[in-house]
Amino acid sequence: ELKVEQNPLFLSMQEGKNYTIYCNYSTTSDRLYWYRQDPGKSLESLFVLLSNGAVKQEGRLMASLDTKARLSTLHITAAVHDLSATYFCAAASFIQGAQKLVFGQGTRLTINP
């Protein structure tokens, strides 16, 4: 059974600093997603990572995937207040032809001025 774990679960950081959120998954997965969720809102898709060594960047966020280690990271560079949100990773599990997303617990990121 595919399980996904994120750490840390809570992260408070100052503007301008760098940090990394880690996402471990337990069994082989074909793809890894990162989402952002603001309070009371839906999930905004940030990245889809499809293959080993994949790296994607958008603004101050960069995501990478190591399928051998079953690890994905979301790196935040020079954080700004607007990035405060909860970030989820999700691994895709294909069973009976259905792509189910298995989500991590989420990392609640607070960026202080």
Added chain:
Amino acid sequence: NAGVMQNPRHLVRRRGQEARLRCSPMKGHSHVYWYRQLPEEGLKFMVYLQKENIIDESGMPKERFSAEFPKEGPSILRIQQVVRGDSAAYFCASSPWNNQPQHFGDGTRLSIL
């Protein structure tokens, strides 16, 4: 192109009543997924449907919960005889094919009094 539409956005029910949550997928999407998010947790898969078929309902509680996606009209998630523990945000996602990224709706926040 309208996104995934869910209604209502907020639903309040008393214990023992029925809750009906609706989801209209994006135009051209025939695959629908329902997820539940308990407070402070990640999303958990409930059910995957195609038109008129339930493909995978392994995440659905065995009793009181049912889902359908009729030939015409939205997908419906139905919860009978609601209990306090059913209070959660219920998200619907859709995709054009099974292995494509899922697009999420804004969710229905269900509160049980």
